[in-house]
Amino acid sequence: MIRGKKVRLYPTPEQENLFWQFAGTARHIYNFTLNRQIENRKAGGKFISDGEIRKEITQLKKTDKYKWLKEISNNVPKQAVKDCCNAYKRFFNKQAKIPKFKSRKKSKPSFYNDSSKLKVEKNKVWLEKIGWIKIAENIIPISPYKYTNPRIIFDGKYWYISIGLKKDFEKIELSQEVIGIDLGIKMLAVCSNGMKSKNINKTKIVKKLEKRLRRLQRKISNKYEMNKNGKEYAKTSNIIKLEKQIRLLFRKLANIRLNHIHQETTKIVKIKPSKIVMETLNIKGMMKNKYLAKAVQNQCLYEFKRQIKYKCENYRIEFVEANRWFASSKICSKCKNKKPILSLSERIYKCEECGLEIDRDLNASINLSNYKVS
Template sequence: MILTKKVRLFPTQEQETKLWQSVGTARFIYNWTLAKQQENYKNGGKFIKDNDLRKEITLLKKDELSWLNDVSNNVAKQAVKDACNAYKSFFKGLVTFPKFKSRKKSKPSFYNDTSKLKVRTKKVLIEKIGWIKTNEQIPDTKYTNPRISFDGKYWYLAVGIEKAKATIKLTNQTIGIDVGIKDLAICSDGTKFNNINKTKTVKKLEKRLKRQQKQISRKYEKSKKKVGENRYQFSKTKNIIKLEKQIKFLYRRLSNIRNNHLHQVTNAIVKTKPSKIVIETLNIKGMMKNKHLSKAISQQGLHRFKTYLQYKCEYYGIELVEADKWYPSSKLCSCCGNKKDKLSLSERTYICEKCGAVIDRDLNAAINLSRYSA
């Protein structure tokens, strides 16, 4: 299977400027492709193939878009391919309609051609940028889909490397996992993984973030000037730029803490070496519509939890099963199998009306999931 290897880059000031040029090119071409496809669709035309769009870009390079020659031509080619794939996926019903990439909000990244990527001892060659130092050695093997990205503080190179699946002796145990907001995951063997957002560290960072957001809001209000009817202009001072950078770093740190916690939890579950893991199917999009719980659900990263568990199970040869969406894991009694007609979200303890069993609601659901058979 293909696993991602991610290393940090240490570019010089000149190289960083070139990296930003490649990022800007990838974003511009992606938006240009999307606009072309939209315009063509409105005029009743069929889907434009990416090869035809690439030929058009080659012609534009000679005249209107001559600045594209400053970066690798593979950056623009892959951006066209990415936009076309996103557009096709929408019509297949796999994803929502692709959005135009924003300079402020979209993740800065671009593609590097596989054949042009060369590796030395703690160095990597990126086309039209040069040799860049890395924090660790990349194995000199066959790569797939090399991507350079910026996370708000550091530059990274991610490559797909083919790796043989691990051969470990699995137990006959089946683990059911119930995920939620109070706790991240509750396993059928009684193991409980806490919600990282309730820890002192995260709460302290959230408080600091809230304080700095209020501070920057006040500074923007002070710099506001009326330039017309219902029109205002905001001037960015050095203090505002400084605060924005601090806020960006806080978001990055919180994201890394949550992501690290998800990796630690999924590693701990997989290292118990069960032969089968059963998880519930969650309608995340539907859950996010609840305005009271949407923030807590998004912070938990339940979709990422499932994604990490999937590839780790595949690597270790563990069978991962998703229970049916309508399987009543919370309403069934794990002792006698009796089903409750109604069970509100506020009831944290499951009390069976038939056998009188008293058990934690989430643990009861996890035990029922471990017995699930499709």
């Protein structure tokens, strides 16, 4: 099993400048490759392999316009070409939407470092054409060790190295308990054994940050209107400062939500059940409801499922996704009677057959724990 490690880097100002050059090169070559594929497709040509595009880039290095590529590690443009070609292949296989060009303002700066040329020692890592860089923690095994897909990423405030490490499965004795998990908006998750995970977005700290975010967004919107010149906006120093504050607030909120999901999923997995059953959520369909879209987005339901899934693999717990059309909320967990209609406003499930009164989310989670794959 490959587990990811993400560690903060402490580059010098000179090294940070190189980080930006490498990340800019990766973005430029990705866009160059995507443009070649799109233009070739319009002309009726077949898919261009990444090997052919790499040869083109090698020839471009000899020109005056692209001579700056010689200063960059050779593996950065190579991997950018490969990433773009893989994204284009997924589009043709109908596994994803057509890839988009990476924007200098909106895309996350990142680049690849060759795993064979990565060296790790105590409190530092060595990157190709950059040198030794201090790291925050000693959680990466020291060389010689096989590393997978090392990436250097900027999250809006700090630089990190993300790396994959091979890890053996842990041998853990599991109980015979089966846990059903119902995800929602009022509560993040309700388990069939009575465990509940709160909605972090309703806590005081998150509400305070969101209020501050709205205030800054109104402020920057007014400043844009003040500096409007026809259809264009003049970006002043104050606007740049406000944009940075907003970006850091979004980062802080995302980190709070991610940390909360990590804590809650770990609590569930550490019970060591033999099986975990979750419902299959139609997230795209839920996002179409304009009244619930923001709440669904902030709950990060897909991230919850992703984390439960890989943590189950680590503990060798069986993970099952119930059929999308399995009516877990409408079925009575006691007598199995199914209600034809159950509105979202009905928070207490009342069975007309056996008289059972139970929280609808707990009722759904119990039904999920009894789910059998047909």
